[in-house]
Amino acid sequence: MSPIRRDKVLYFLFLHRTGLFVGLLTAALMLFPLIEDNPYTLGLTNLIAINTIVVLGLNLFIGYAGQISLGHAAFFALGAYGSAVTTVAGGMSPWPAMLLVAVLVGLIALVIGIPVLRLTGHYLAMATLGFNFVIHTVLLEWDEVTGGPSGFSGIPPLGWGDFLFDSEVRLHYLLWGSAMLCLLLSLNLVRSGVGRGLAGLAGDETAAASLGVDTKRAKVKVFVLSAVFASLAGSLFAHCYGFVSPDSFGIFTSADLVIMVVVGGMGSIWGSLLGAGLITLLPEWVDVFATYKDFVHGGILVLVLMFLPQGLVTGIVDLVRVKIALRRRKHAAA
């Protein structure tokens, strides 16, 4: 290959790098069940897919809108219980129920978001935490509808006609298909003008507003989007396990989600995948972590925030970008 031609190919690959990564990852995920068919392992990776969907939305909210939420497990719960109640008690079929629930959760997020997002920092953290607390209490106490502390069982699996997503392998394709779709939508968003406006908002609200970004509205929009992602993930969770209980949706779950975002990196879409993966797998890899999970997670959070306040992936990428640019600057000066 001539050098010019090689440059052209490299440039083409560089231009389409995002599509390339998405394609490669999709191919790898399609082949994965052929290599690994242990149901326990697939169950774990399926859980990663569900967490990834929530973390993607939450990361847009934390990393792009520059806000904080310690209550996203509540939207996750609303999705899960919403699907459970509408399909079992309401007799709806699962797919339309999932959409309906997502729309309703989006509306709830809108109603909550408009007043709450006027708050910032600690106050916003407290308000979202409070919301999570309320929802968790409702799940525990309103047992005629939610089944109370013992949970809600008998949720039907998703499917089409006779084909049901009822084995780990089938669920693998369903869940990772959904996760990749959400990943692609998020990647598109952050690479658009709207996404740049959001990145600006996270960097400097006054400057973003002076460039025409409606900062209040943008925050609410991203909040709603992240709630809808969480709701969809919750619905998938409910249909996937057939059983939900309040234990899965407490404030520690919300904290874990934030830790996944931070480990992955603020505003890093690919990092969301990594964060969800690492934090989901950690207790499996090392027994100590399973026993002292909350301590370990707290420790990780503190360490990452101390040394790479932008999170792991974003922090490292930033460092590398600055290094490269500084070297170029030196070359240019020489």
Added chain:
Amino acid sequence: MLRLDGVSRLFGGLPALDRVCFDVARGRVTALIGPNGAGKSTLINCITGVDTPTGGTVTFQERDITGLAAHRVSRLGIARTFQNLRLFPRLSVLDNVLCGLSGEGGRSMVMAMLRLPYLRHRERLLKLRALEALDRFGLADKASWPASILAYGDKKRVELARATVGRPDLLLLDEPVAGLNSDETAAVGEQLRRLRAGGHTILLVEHDMELVMDIADQVVVLDSGRCIAVGSPDEVRRNPVVLEAYLGQMEATA
């Protein structure tokens, strides 16, 4: 084009702006000068919706924009730079400038997530325009750098590129050459002249008298929040009230 009518801004009872009145004429460069703390930046903030006047009205193209939110003011075609740089440090230089075109890529989040072909096409055009703007300020080769590592003078120029890339009707510049060396100052002055020749209307806050006298069509002098003189550069230069305001300050600092 822009009319200020009795604009006031009190900070805890103390007036930073006291019934300021003047007009900015279309296609002209109006310079706003005055000693430190005179209220120049406060005035720009009050025009752009970053701050809200406590009294008076701001009219832009026959429209009352007093107290309008910053993003609405921006969408009417008023762009600004900040005295203390306000770039987005983690974004690349190109992305910073692209933020100046945020309205033209569409504002719908759903459309953005679907990334329809027409949006991709538009995105490419916007990138070209942003690169052109960077090129005008001699920064095209640094387009991919993170803004945080630029030298101070380059950062100032990126802010100018970001403010001008959307071809605003009115451009408010808060000390665009402060801290620049004489070569850089000359280059920015040249850019401002070119912008004026292109029909832009500019309100220029600046301490560099040479630049002001050189390119301003009209000079407005603020002192302790009050507008003490309006006129051509020559008139203002000979105005005894203005001389006293500046001399008084010099004596006070001496």
